[in-house]
Amino acid sequence: MTRVHDMGGRFGDGPVIPEEEDVIFHADWHPRALAITVAMGPLGQWNLDMSRHAREGLPPKDYARFSYYEKWLAGLANLLVETGVVTRDELTGEVDPAPSPLAERAMPAEKVAGILAAGGPADRPSNVDAVFAPGDAVVTRAFAENMAVPGGHTRLPAYAAGARGRILRLHGAHILPDSNAHGAGEAPEPLYAVVFAASELWAHPEHPGDEVVLDLWQSYLAPA
Numbered sequence: 001m002t003r004v005h006d007m008g009g010r011f012g013d014g015p016v017i018p019e020e021e022d023v024i025f026h027a028d029w030h031p032r033a034l035a036i037t038v039a040m041g042p043l044g045q046w047n048l049d050m051s052r053h054a055r056e057g058l059p060p061k062d063y064a065r066f067s068y069y070e071k072w073l074a075g076l077a078n079l080l081v082e083t084g085v086v087t088r089d090e091l092t093g094e095v096d097p098a099p100s101p102l103a104e105r106a107m108p109a110e111k112v113a114g115i116l117a118a119g120g121p122a123d124r125p126s127n128v129d130a131v132f133a134p135g136d137a138v139v140t141r142a143f144a145e146n147m148a149v150p151g152g153h154t155r156l157p158a159y160a161a162g163a164r165g166r167i168l169r170l171h172g173a174h175i176l177p178d179s180n181a182h183g184a185g186e187a188p189e190p191l192y193a194v195v196f197a198a199s200e201l202w203a204h205p206e207h208p209g210d211e212v213v214l215d216l217w218q219s220y221l222a223p224a
Contacts (some may be wrong), residue, residue: 009159049181126173153181
């Protein structure tokens with residue numbers, strides 16, 4: 001099943017309004033929210049997919065009313081408490097924070113630039129062989145769901161579920177978010193760029209000749 005975050009192509013939500021390219025943050029606290037979220041990574045208590053899933057798992061009423069970085073902070077707060085990094089009372093300021101055994105893992109200011117430049121590559125060796133090649137016709141799973149965890153994280157968008165596409169290229173093997181988001185291991189498998197005609201994804205596309213390219217894992221696909 002999908003959650004409220006999976007809203008791509010959904011009717012009734014209005015058009016996407018592009019912003020000016022030089023507009024990055026809309027409020028002074030936005031870069032702080034980003035910095036705090038990134039700084040938590042070296043603590044090693046969760047991974048990128050867990051972080052995404054924490055934001056997706058917010059209550060629908062909160063997800064709908066929160067701004068972008070409010071979602072980030074809400075998801076982070078939940079992760080901090082769920083993993084025991086802080087207690088709920090420490091987070092709300094009701095008690096003074098106790099010394100943390102994770103303090104030594106904190107990202108020092110002088111290493112921030114290097115850590116961010118290195119990034120976090122998600123490609124991995126895999127014992128799963130690629131079964132598709134560029135040009136192959138494929139069809140996605142009929143439902144955008146995590147096949148191992150009910151209601152779990154997946155990178156297959158609902159608007160592309162059950163759609164017919166064409167393999168554009170193979171990216172190699174990458175961490176499978178459906179597993180990694182739930183602490184079940186990285187489970188790397190082949191990742192493909194898949195091309196879909198706009199008319200395949202939506203009943204009344206504004207530009208039927210357009211194409212959409214999605215990066216999709218092999219377990220999302222079947223021969224068409």
